[in-house]
Structure formats: structure tokens, C-alpha cells
Amino acid sequence: MSAKPKADGDEIIELTPTVEIAFHRGTAGGDDPTFDFALGGAPEGGGHVELVAGAARTIGTETTSLLHSRLRTVSFVMLVIFSMTLVWSIVNEAAFDTGALRLITGVNIARIALLGGILGVLWSRPHFSNRFLRGLEYALFGGLIVSWMAVRYQSILSNARDGVMVDLVLEAQLQMFALFVYMILHGLFIPHRWTGTARVVGTMALAPVVTLAALKLVHPELVERIAPITSERTLSTDLLIVAVGVFLATYGAAMFDRMRAQVHEAKKFGQYQLVRKIGAGGMGEVHLAEHALLKRPCALKLIRTDAAGDPTALARFEREVQTTARLTHPNTIEIFDYGHTDDGTFYYVMEFLPGMSSAELVEQHGPLPPGRVVYLLRQACSALAEAHAEGLIHRDLKPANVYISERGGLCDFVKILDFGLVKLTHEPDAAQLTADMTVSGTPLYMSPEQATGERGLDPRSDLYALGAIAYTWLTGRPPFEGSTPVQVMIAHARDPVTPPSTHRPEVPQDLEQVILRCLAKAPADRFADASEMEQALASCAVAADWDHRQAALWWHEVMLGQPAPADA
Template sequence: MSKQEPLQDQPTTSAQPNPGARRGRELAFDAKPIAKDAGIRGVGAPTSGGGDALLQARLRAVGTFFSVALTLTLIRDILYAASAAWQLQVAAILGIATCTVLLTAPRTFNTRWLRANEAALFGATALVLAIRVYNAMLVAALRDDPVAIVSASKNMIIMAMILMFAHALFIPGNWQRASRFALAFAALPGATTALLLLTHPKLMGVLGHVATTERIARDLTLLLVSGGLSIYGTHVLGVLRKEAFEAKRLNQYQLRDKIGSGGMGEVYLAEHQLLKRPCAIKLIRPDRAGEASALARFEKEVRATARLTHPNIVDIYDYGATADGTFYYVMEYLQGMTLEELSDLYGPQPAGRVIYLLRQACEALAEAHGAGLIHRDIKPANLFAARRGGRYDFIKLLDFGLVKEQDVDSGTMTLRQTHTPPGTPQFMAPEQINGERPVDHRIDLYAIGGVAYLLLTGRAAFEGESAAAVMIAATRDPVVPPSKIRSGVPEDLERIVLRCLAKEPDGRFADALELERALASCRSAGDWDHTSASHWWHEAGRPLGAAATV
């Protein structure tokens, strides 16, 4: 993995790792269509995906808070007040803690299950508080202590108010749902007192002496005002959430989750509002583009890339700019993993698979080079092994043509130097590093050799403690043959890899098609095909999480 990359946007998905293999960055998404207003609670729209994740996170926070607070309160009661019915309180606290632990699961539960947990968490908390007040009022009434009775009654009202505001603050929802909880919490003091009278009718005289009309009216007013404020607060927060969600719309695209960021901008999972098609959107902010002409250059190169029709090049659906100058382009949404993940999670790959994957990459580069485009940042993170039309290990070349502007002079492809970082050190050709002469399409072929070396051996051709050390080694040191790093690398494939990694461009293959034909002629070329790929993906237990192209 590079120690210095121009833009770290590549999301990955979790997988069953090979023992001892390096773990890749983990990020998974549900490939289902994104529901309208997903993530918004209480706005009268369907909810799924992000909304359930938000509710689960909020319930987890509430459960943790309630568990800790009630445990500390119980300990204090036992130590200083000889709390009665502590067994019931312990059972309720354990129930809350159990729900909280379940909510920490990496999966997102469905709405019905989460709402049941909401009722359980607040109901159990209300039960614990009611038990404490019930015991306090009972002790005070038996002692004929009206001051303690009034104090216990006020504590119950305060606890009911805390539950109202906690629900309004933490739980996303609409005012109708909030009103049901607020009324239940408001009824808690009266229900506790009624239960005390039902179980101890002899205390009617003591409690009746304390429960004056003035005190009852004051308590009811306080509860109703608090309930009204909590219901209104839930409504206001719901409106703000909806406004924030609507603000994330980009023309006809609805942004969902931020899935990557880097020096130039951010990448979002999104959905086309009319087609209901999931996609990935990269935003390039004007203040992060670096120069006045950057956005115009990006737009020009996106148009050029969009004209490429090869199936192994990521599809660009759309592009544009917002009113504030933010440039964006929309790409297809893929399922699978990058070759960086493949290496990190599963280690060195068989020669046949390496050939199968890189032949596709060469075919994609052949069309791009023919159109006058040089990728300049070929690396495992920009080669995506996708599932397409039931086929696996279908290579998609990502992040194409957005780093530098390209010129075509007398049939030779060159790139004008800009402020943008030149690429990823482990996969940069020596002439790309030195910057002393124009570079052409053969820097991409060098990078293909670097990717092959990594896939075959599990390590880069050149490594170092810093990006500078890697680049110095790439320009100065000879390449260690892959067979010296890992035995079993076929001799014919090794010759191809070493030719790609030649220091001088003239020592490499003339073009991507020549490299593809050389790979096809290897004896291991027939060892892997789409059937082998399908078997590997299923037998490895690798979940095909959807990952956004970047």
C-alpha cells in the first residue's frame, strides 16, 4: 500500500481474511435501491437503510446512558438508603444492558425490531424509576412524613420530564409518535401513586392530606407543559433533519452516505431520483481544486473519459457543476473489491488469475491510450474486481484521466506538468518520478507490471520507509525477480513483469495490446476463467458487498 496517495477515496468491504494477511479498510453498503427520504424519521416518508442505522445508533446511545445512570443510582440506594425491591431493578437494568449490547451488532436491524427496542429501553427505565419512587413514597407514608412524600412526588415528576426530553432529543420520529410516549411518561406519577393506594389502601388518609388541589394542578400543568415542549421539540428536530437531508440533493441525485474523502474532494453513495439507480458521486470543491483552471480541466477530461466505451472502464453517467462552483461527476455503482483488497486479504494470487485480471486491464488501457488518454495512477486500488452480469473477476478501471491534462503532439502522448501529485510511488515509472522529460502511455504499462508483481508476491516491487525512499529505489535499484520473493512464479510470466518494470520506456512493451498478447501467450493463461472466478468467490465465503467506484 502506498505511503503517499493523491486521493484516498477507495472504499472496501469486509471479508474473511487469509491468516496473517493485512487487513484492508472496511466499508460495506447494501446494494438495495435507496428509499426516498431514507434516513429521515418522522417526515411521513418511507424509511430504510440509513434511517434504521441512525435509529439504531441513537438507541445504542440511550441504552448506554440509561444502563450507567441506573446502575449508579441503584448502588447509591443500596449503600445509603437500603433500597427495597432491588432485584426488580437489577433485572430491568440487565434487560436494558442486553438490548444495548444487541444494538452494537455491525448489522442494521429492521425498523420493527428497533422500535420494539425503543419501547423496551424506555419502558424498563420508567419501571426502575417508578419502583424507586414507589418505595420512597411508601416509606415516607408509613412514617407519616408529608415532606418526604412531597419530595418523592416531585422526584417522580422530574424523572418523567427527563424521560420526555431524552426521547425527544435522542429518538428520531414524528410528533404523533412522540405524543404517545410523552403521554405515557406524564401518566407515570399518577400511575405510581394509584398503585401505591391499591396495594396499601390504609395510606389514603396520609396521601390525601398531601395531595391538595393546588399541588395537583401545579404538577399537572408542569407535566403538560413539559410534554408539549418535548412533542414540539421532536417535530422541530424532524423538520431540521428533513431540511438537512433535502439540502444534500444534487440536482436529480440524492446523496446518501459519504464513503470517501481526499485532497480534492469527497465521494458519496447516491441515487438518481427518477431512475432509482444507485451510483457514486465525486464532488470536487472549488476551494480544493488548487487553481482557477482545475475545474475546467476536470470537466474536459470527464467528457473525454465518458466517450470511452470499453466494458472494463468504469462508466461515467453524468457530470456538472452546482451554483457554488462545486464540480461533480457520477459513476456506476459496483459490487466486488479492489485488487488492493484482494492482495491485503488473501495474499499472493495464482499466476492464472493474475493474467486473467490484467489482460482485461490491458484491453481497457488500449482503448484509452488510443483515445489519447493516459491514466497515470494505475495501482491495485484503482483496479476493481467486480461482478457484472453474473460474471466474477470482471475488471473495472477506476479514476481515469482526472489527474493531469493531456496533450497530443505528433502522435506522441505527453502530459503537461501541474501541481497535482504525480501518482502512487510504488507504481510510478522512473521517468514519471524524475519529471525530466515528457511521459507517454508506457508509464501505465510500467504500473501494470507493478500491480502484477504485487499480486504474485504479496509485496510491491520497491518498498521503503517513506515515499521518497520508494521513489529513489524505483529510479536506482534493479527489480528483484518475483520468483526470488515467492517460489512458483512461472518463468514466462516473470519475464513479462520484469519487461514492464524496465527503467527505460523503450525496454517495455510498445503498447497495451502487445502486453495483453504476451500475457495471453503464457502457459498459465488458461488456468483461470470466469468459471474459476465464480467458484472462488463462492467458496472463499467472500460477501459481495456493494462498493462505490471512486
């Protein structure tokens, strides 16, 4: 989801994952790298997420959606079955030349027409009301049962008139099996409370009784001939079939209804209901969620199940929450809540950000104009100034963790994300979450002192990363590239930086000097702090080239594909 570095004529690996490299083991890459993701905005596969109206679904709306899907499935399956049955009846109609077979042909045509019509309606729109879908459900199964009764009536009548008792009994048993299948089909596929399923399949169970009663009423002369299927033994067998069918269908419906309710509840984390997954990272997943009472969209981050058993991973997760929650700057992601479920799943909730990471911005739209780079950098500097004042060093700044969003009507609004590798400089007694002789961070944006494993990192390490990010925004490529993480880290520590203007001649000299100062090898040669860097950016000649008006124009025209508002 982040930009891939490219080398002229060479194919090199993606280096944006955050890795931990243990020098004492001599490895060139982390055993378990974590991959970039954008909190509350980047869907799997890239692109920006737009907030969908409707947000979290209740168990009722989930049932309606499931009913819609299941009706389509059942209708399609039955349509295929009856189409094959129609072909069979047409092929055999001439050979058998019986009224029952001709009726089966006609009934199957009617069934196919009914099912085709229901399918057409179900596919015509993505959403229907529950009441309308229930009406289609009753029409579907009502049509199946009425056609079943017609075939059973005609089959009994034809065999009784012809005196074919073997066929009479055999076909009657096969028809009871078909009725049993209809019951099970309804109970297992159509979402209902057990009472609703009991009503439907209980009505189906009356079909054999109604059919026999109608036959005896209309054709009393055939009562003696149909004695084999009205005997006590046969009737008790039929009763057993429908009783088992009613029980299994009703019990199955109750069981699946309870399971659906449990799954729905499992999607809740405290007062938050999951809506859909919008991203994944090394420590867990990010979901669009909604507060049950406030109906506020938010992003909910879950720690991976396998990471939940790792004390270090849990400590980092908790530190990320606690440190980020201490920050109040508007350009830092806002934390709403934190907790864990009864099964030990840890989560925290943050604001949902429509937009995209700056990595995706460059990947999808190319290098940014210098004025826009200054506009974004100044916001990032302001956020870092507060974090650094609180004794927090991010240690994992990269384009994927600088999010470009829209907040309060302001476009190109920067949000700093993911404080999972934060270092607490004001708390000497804080737990150490990285082992000695290890390096944490992202190689493409790692300061020289971070790359060489120095322990005394200070805020100027973040300023180096911010300079590397600005370099990428301006040129579309990071300041150093290589085929392995180690090569990139060595380049950060040893090699001189190629000026951005080499790749993009229109880069202003004053902005280039700011970036090159950030990328100085020695921390003492960089800006003293983020505020000083912000002031240097404000003094650049292109600082006035991009503001909220230009940002609004770009967002309306490029992101939304709409004409810019007249007052923009």
C-alpha cells in the same frame, strides 16, 4: 490499502501515495500526497466490500434504527439509576421503617425487572419492526409512570397518616421533578414527530391528577391533611411544571425530528442516497450509494471540502469525470453521473465494484500465478488501448488503480480506475493542470521519462507502469525500492531492472521478456502500443493456464469460501 514495499533487513517507508514533487523547490516528497483508494470496493482498513442487501435507508428506516438504539440507551441508563436507588432504599429501610420506603424498594425491584426484560429483548435481535419498538417504548414509559404514581400515592398516604407535613410537601415536589425528567427524557431521546411526543408526555402530565383523584376517592378522611399539596398555589406550581415539561419535550422532539430530516436530505446528492463510506483518497471520499428510483448500487466520489477551494483540484476532478465518461471499454470504470450540490460539494457517480484492488489482492494472497498475471494484463491492455486511441494517458497506473472484480458472472474482471492525472494528447489547447518542473504520479510505478519531468509523454509511459504492476503481481514487490520517493524515481531512470525470475524462479522466460520490454528505459525499446503488448501476452505459453473457469473456482473457494459450482 496497498502493498508496502519491503527490503531485506531494512524497514522502508510506504511509497504508494500519489505525490507531486517540485524539483525547483528541492523537496523529496509532496506537500500534500494523496493516498490510494479503490473506487467502489475497498473499505477503510482494507479487504473487499460485499454489497449489502437493503441498500439506502429511508427516513422511516433510519428512525426505526435510531429508536432501537435510543430505547437501549434509555433502558440501560434507567436500569443503572434504579439499581442505585434500590441499594439506597434497602440500606435505609431499617432506619426509617416506613411503608413508603418499603414500597419504593418493591417498586424499584419491579422497575429493574421491567427494564432488564426490555433490554434483553432489544439486544436479542439487531432489527425489529417500528410497530414492535413503539410497543416497547410505551411499555417502558408506561411502566415508569405507573410506578411513579404508585410511589407518589404511597408517599402522600404515609406522610398524611403520620401528619408529617414537611415531608409531604418536600417529597411531592421531588416527585414532580422526577415526572419532569421523564418527560424531557422522552422528548429528547425518543425519535417522534411532535404530535407523537405530545400524546405521550401529555398522558404523563395526567399522572398527578389521577393520583390525587384516586387518593381522595379511596381515603376521603385524609383530604384535609393533604391540603398543603392541593392548595391553589401548589397545584398551580405542579401545573407549571408539567406544562413546561410538555412544551420542552414536544418542542425538542420537533426540533430533533426536523434536524434528522435535514441530515437525511444532506446525504442525498441529486437522485443518489448515501449508504456508507467505503474509501478515502487524497481528493475526497467514496461512498456506497443508491439511485432513489432505480435502486441501483453505485459508488459516489465526493471531492474534499478543503480541495473544493483549489481551482486546480476542481479542474482535475472535472477532467477525471469527463475523460472517464468518454471511455466505453468494459474494463474501464463506468461513469453514471456528475454534479454538485447547492453548497458547492462536487461529486460523481460510478459503478459499484464488489471485489478488491490488485494491491490488496497481492497483499492478502501473495504473488499471483503467471497465467493469472497474463489473464489480468490482457484485460488492462485492452482498456488502455481504447484510452490511448482517445488521446488519454493515465499517468497514475498502479496496483491500487487496477481493480479486480466480478461483473456479469465473470470473475477476475479488471477495471482501470482513477483518471485524475490523465494527460490529453489529442487536445493541445487543454488546460495544463501541473506546473512546469513538477512530476505527477506514483514513484513506485513511474516511467523514467515521467520521473525526470519530461513533458512529451506518450502512451508508452503507461506501458512502463503496466510492466511495473505486472512485476509486483508476479513477485510481490515493485521493480525498484528506496527509502524516499526521489531514490525510487532515480532508480527508475538509472538502474537496470532485476529480472522477476531472480525473486521467483518459476516465472516463464517469455512472460519475463514481455515485462522487461515494458520496463525498458527508452520508450522506443518498449511495445509500440497496448495492442502490441496484448498480442505478446497472448503468445505466452502460460496464457491458457488461467481463464474464466479458473477465476470462478478461485473466487468461490477463496473469496466466498464456498465450493465451486459443478459447471465451473
